[in-house]
Amino acid sequence: MSVLEVSDIGISFGGLVAVDGVSFAVEPGEVFSIIGPNGAGKTTLFNLVTGIYRPQRGSVALDGETITGLSPYLLVRRGMARTFQNLQIFFRMTALENVMVGCHLAERSSLLADLLGLPSVSRQNRITRTAALALLERVGLAAYADRPAGSLSYGVLKRLEIARALAANPRLLLLDEPAAGCNAVETETLDALICAIARDGVAVVLIEHDMKLVMKISNRVLVLAQGRRLAEGPPQSVRNDPAVIAAYLGDHGSREADRAQH
Amino acid sequence: MLVALLRSRLAALLLLAAIMALFPLIAPSAFYLRVAALVWIFALAALGLTILMGYAGQVSLGHAGFLGLGAYGVAIGPAHLGLPPLLSLVLAAALAGLIAYLVGRPILRLKGYYLAIATLGFGMILALVFNSESAVTGGPDGMAVARMTVLGWRITGALNWYWVSAGALLVGAWLALNLQASPSGRALRALHDSEVAAAGVGVNVAAKKLSAFVIGAVYAAFAGGLLASLNGLITPEASSFMQSIELVAMVIIGGLGSVFGAVVGAAFLVVLPQALTAFQEYEQAVLGLLIMVFMIFLPDGIVPTIRRWLLERLS
Amino acid sequence: MAEFLQLVFSGLTVGAVYALVALGFTLIYNASDVINFAQGDFVMIGGMGTVFLTAAGLALPVAAFIAIVAAVMVGLALHRFAIQPARGASPVALIMITIGASIFIRGVAQIVFDKQFHSLPAFSGSDPIHLGGATILPQSLWVMGGALVVVAGLYAFLEHTLLGKAVLATAANRLAARLVGINVTVILALAFGVSAAIGAVAGILVTPITLTRFDVGTLFALKGFAAAMLGGMGNPLGAVVGGLLIGLLETFGAGYLSSTYKDAVAFVAILLVLLFMPRGLFGGRSVERV
Numbered sequence: 001m002s003v004l005e006v007s008d009i010g011i012s013f014g015g016l017v018a019v020d021g022v023s024f025a026v027e028p029g030e031v032f033s034i035i036g037p038n039g040a041g042k043t044t045l046f047n048l049v050t051g052i053y054r055p056q057r058g059s060v061a062l063d064g065e066t067i068t069g070l071s072p073y074l075l076v077r078r079g080m081a082r083t084f085q086n087l088q089i090f091f092r093m094t095a096l097e098n099v100m101v102g103c104h105l106a107e108r109s110s111l112l113a114d115l116l117g118l119p120s121v122s123r124q125n126r127i128t129r130t131a132a133l134a135l136l137e138r139v140g141l142a143a144y145a146d147r148p149a150g151s152l153s154y155g156v157l158k159r160l161e162i163a164r165a166l167a168a169n170p171r172l173l174l175l176d177e178p179a180a181g182c183n184a185v186e187t188e189t190l191d192a193l194i195c196a197i198a199r200d201g202v203a204v205v206l207i208e209h210d211m212k213l214v215m216k217i218s219n220r221v222l223v224l225a226q227g228r229r230l231a232e233g234p235p236q237s238v239r240n241d242p243a244v245i246a247a248y249l250g251d252h253g254s255r256e257a258d259r260a261q262h
Numbered sequence: 263m264l265v266a267l268l269r270s271r272l273a274a275l276l277l278l279a280a281i282m283a284l285f286p287l288i289a290p291s292a293f294y295l296r297v298a299a300l301v302w303i304f305a306l307a308a309l310g311l312t313i314l315m316g317y318a319g320q321v322s323l324g325h326a327g328f329l330g331l332g333a334y335g336v337a338i339g340p341a342h343l344g345l346p347p348l349l350s351l352v353l354a355a356a357l358a359g360l361i362a363y364l365v366g367r368p369i370l371r372l373k374g375y376y377l378a379i380a381t382l383g384f385g386m387i388l389a390l391v392f393n394s395e396s397a398v399t400g401g402p403d404g405m406a407v408a409r410m411t412v413l414g415w416r417i418t419g420a421l422n423w424y425w426v427s428a429g430a431l432l433v434g435a436w437l438a439l440n441l442q443a444s445p446s447g448r449a450l451r452a453l454h455d456s457e458v459a460a461a462g463v464g465v466n467v468a469a470k471k472l473s474a475f476v477i478g479a480v481y482a483a484f485a486g487g488l489l490a491s492l493n494g495l496i497t498p499e500a501s502s503f504m505q506s507i508e509l510v511a512m513v514i515i516g517g518l519g520s521v522f523g524a525v526v527g528a529a530f531l532v533v534l535p536q537a538l539t540a541f542q543e544y545e546q547a548v549l550g551l552l553i554m555v556f557m558i559f560l561p562d563g564i565v566p567t568i569r570r571w572l573l574e575r576l577s
Numbered sequence: 578m579a580e581f582l583q584l585v586f587s588g589l590t591v592g593a594v595y596a597l598v599a600l601g602f603t604l605i606y607n608a609s610d611v612i613n614f615a616q617g618d619f620v621m622i623g624g625m626g627t628v629f630l631t632a633a634g635l636a637l638p639v640a641a642f643i644a645i646v647a648a649v650m651v652g653l654a655l656h657r658f659a660i661q662p663a664r665g666a667s668p669v670a671l672i673m674i675t676i677g678a679s680i681f682i683r684g685v686a687q688i689v690f691d692k693q694f695h696s697l698p699a700f701s702g703s704d705p706i707h708l709g710g711a712t713i714l715p716q717s718l719w720v721m722g723g724a725l726v727v728v729a730g731l732y733a734f735l736e737h738t739l740l741g742k743a744v745l746a747t748a749a750n751r752l753a754a755r756l757v758g759i760n761v762t763v764i765l766a767l768a769f770g771v772s773a774a775i776g777a778v779a780g781i782l783v784t785p786i787t788l789t790r791f792d793v794g795t796l797f798a799l800k801g802f803a804a805a806m807l808g809g810m811g812n813p814l815g816a817v818v819g820g821l822l823i824g825l826l827e828t829f830g831a832g833y834l835s836s837t838y839k840d841a842v843a844f845v846a847i848l849l850v851l852l853f854m855p856r857g858l859f860g861g862r863s864v865e866r867v
Binding site: 321323368369372374375376378379380382383384386387390394503504507510511514543544545546547548549550551552553554557558559561 | 612663668669670672678682684685687688795799806837838841845847
Binding site: 050052071072073076077081082084088089090092093097100101102104105107109111113115116117121124128164165167168 | 436437439440441443444445446447448449451452454455456458459460461462463464465466467473477
């Protein structure tokens with residue numbers, strides 16, 4: 001059964017149709033990329049899936065369970081986590097604390113116990129700390145653990161967000177432009193990280209503009225244009241689809257994609 | 263080592279306790295003890311506000327309303343309902359918490375200055391009720407408050423009140439410090455920085471905000487009850503707009519989100535009128551000036567700025 | 578019927594003052610996104626200033642003019658020394674700054690003036706005029722007429738002068754205004770100055786009826802703000818309608834329900850608007866993005 005199944009989903013904002021009947025499914029361990037020109041509705045689609053917008057039609061199912069329109073904080077409980085295009089990092093907390101917050105759902109503690117500082121709280125803090133450190137190591141940021149997030153570089157913060165998202169132990173991970181603003185080296189690191197995550201059985205859905213990255217690591221690609229599905233399939237077939245080339249890739253993008261295959 | 267100390271919760275608590283223990287030894291007279299007791303009491307109220315504003319990042323310009331609830335509760339309980347003062351205090355704090363819960367649910371959906379104005383409106387309505395229901399509250403002139411008794415022991419005298427209020431603050435500080443280093447505390451600080459991301463990791467943002475609001479209200483109510491018992495008198499001034507602004511000023515000047523900041527801020531604003539007795543009429547102007555200067559030039563407040571400066575020097 | 582009409586006259590009179598305060602709020606908010614809590618204190622400066630200057634021997638129009646100028650200078654100083662240095666601060670920080678400014682102005686007023694209530698003689702006598710079975714004070718007509726003149730003048734200024742259009746442009750998009758060569762700092766200062774003048778005029782007009790004191794600013798600010806919110810924050814027409822509505826609601830509430838809770842009307846209105854229709858009656862500018 002697919003981890004994520006989106007059926008005929010749609011939303012309009014005051015007369016402007018942002019997403020128009022898009023359907024797709026993602027399997028566990030798959031890297032599924034969504035590409036398309038600016039304004040194609042990619043982030044809106046993300047927001048529909050992750051509960052930030054309520055779809056006006058269609059449905060979303062996670063592991064067969066309908067989750068359409070549920071609030072974001074409930075979706076995490078069901079195994080979905082995401083990162084944000086505009087870096088929603090907790091800037092006044094340290095890198096480690098950022099990931100520790102990611103472990104929120106796994107933490108067993110009541111407000112009363114927290115106020116009274118019971119031994120269970122110290123124990124929970126220790127457990128969370130250990131888990132968070134392990135996650136930082138996984139994304140290669142263990143050295144930054146006690147640094148305030150506000151002092152870290154952009155590329156580091158992108159990976160920190162992924163670590164935080166992984167802390168919730170998701171079956172489905174949605175990455176919103178993870179490589180945006182990253183240089184070639186950072187993108188390589190990211191690419192290795194995403195593949196490793198997928199290898200662990202997590203379904204990864206990404207929105208991306210970096211064609212090289214998309215073509216290199218994706219199992220399947222969905223092309224959106226004007227809120228509608230333009231093409232879907234393995235990178236190769238999408239790359240060669242004339243409609244896609246015309247609407248989006250153009251000659252330059254096509255050459256980039258070619259370079260990625262070699 | 264010093265860095266660890268600056269970060270340690272226990273050290274902060276011990277330092278506060280040490281200051282509290284030493285002060286009576288150097289206080290020249292009972293008057294100073296009384297002022298100090300007022301500092302501890304207002305610090306308690308400010309602490310509640312800093313949990314709401316500093317940890318959770320929500321603004322309240324009507325917090326004195328809860329202070330008033332605690333104060334009038336302690337007055338009305340014995341006078342009109344025949345309840346013992348201590349029980350009245352506890353009930354008043356519980357009532358404040360309940361009202362905070364009911365009012366908080368709709369109001370905390372608002373953000374930024376809309377939230378600020380809504381809390382302001384709420385505080386003013388409470389103050390108006392205290393001012394107008396003369397039969398129950400004594401109206402603008404207020405009402406007398408029965409002496410506080412704890413298990414038969416009547417609390418009188420500056421020194422006794424000093425210890426009682428110091429003890430209350432110490433408990434409040436201990437709870438606040440525990441909260442800061444706990445899962446709930448992290449969740450609150452997270453939603454302060456990014457509500458979207460906090461929701462994205464599973465934090466029930468609405469519930470957490472509400473819990474901060476309720477905790478802040480209960481702190482303020484306890485402080486209000488102690489204040490009324492200490493003074494033996496309560497007037498609607500205690501829940502006025504000016505009082506709410508003073509509480510916010512304490513938190514801002516002392517340092518948002520810092521336990522010591524609440525104490526320093528309270529000390530600042532309680533001692534200020536005392537220091538200015540000769541220039542009493544300048545009090546408002548100075549207060550206004552202080553608020554402006556701190557908000558423009560030192561928005562982090564005294565304690566966090568000092569702590570950061572110390573940490574930078576030591577690293 | 579007579580009583581009803583009486584309440585309408587009272588309500589419109591005090592409503593006209595709230596409308597002017599709300600208009601001042603709106604002007605500053607539109608130009609700078611700042612909620613200026615000191616708005617009510619401009620009303621106080623107008624009233625108290627005129628009182629003390631006439632007591633010192635100046636003729637009423639001269640005293641009034643100087644008081645307005647004083648208010649404008651305070652408004653400009655507020656912008657230059659409190660708002661401008663804090664550029665980029667959060668909306669809440671800005672509110673706190675203006676609250677601090679309001680307290681400061683009040684504190685200074687306490688020293689410069691005094692703590693008593695003061696009044697001014699009515700401009701054209703205090704014999705009530707009989708209208709439809711009810712009476713209306715000539716001063717009320719001054720208030721309502723004055724408000725009308727101010728509103729009309731402001732409208733003409735914004736819509737039909739180049740400077741006014743620059744203000745509108747700045748309100749619509751500050752960066753774009755800057756890019757087309759508008760000196761935004763000057764425009765912001767202008768907004769503060771004009772708001773102060775409007776507030777001061779309101780204060781002078783209403784003092785013969787409601788008296789004035791160093792601390793009347795706070796309540797005027799809160800009610801003016803309620804009016805601006807009710808009409809739709811940032812909408813000038815809304816500010817005026819909101820002001821009149823709050824005035825009427827308050828007066829009718831005092832007349833038919835309870836006079837002790839008269840002031841509560843504005844606060845309850847604020848809460849209801851914020852919770853149920855945050856964009857106000859006429860739809861203000863966009864509410865904070867979630």
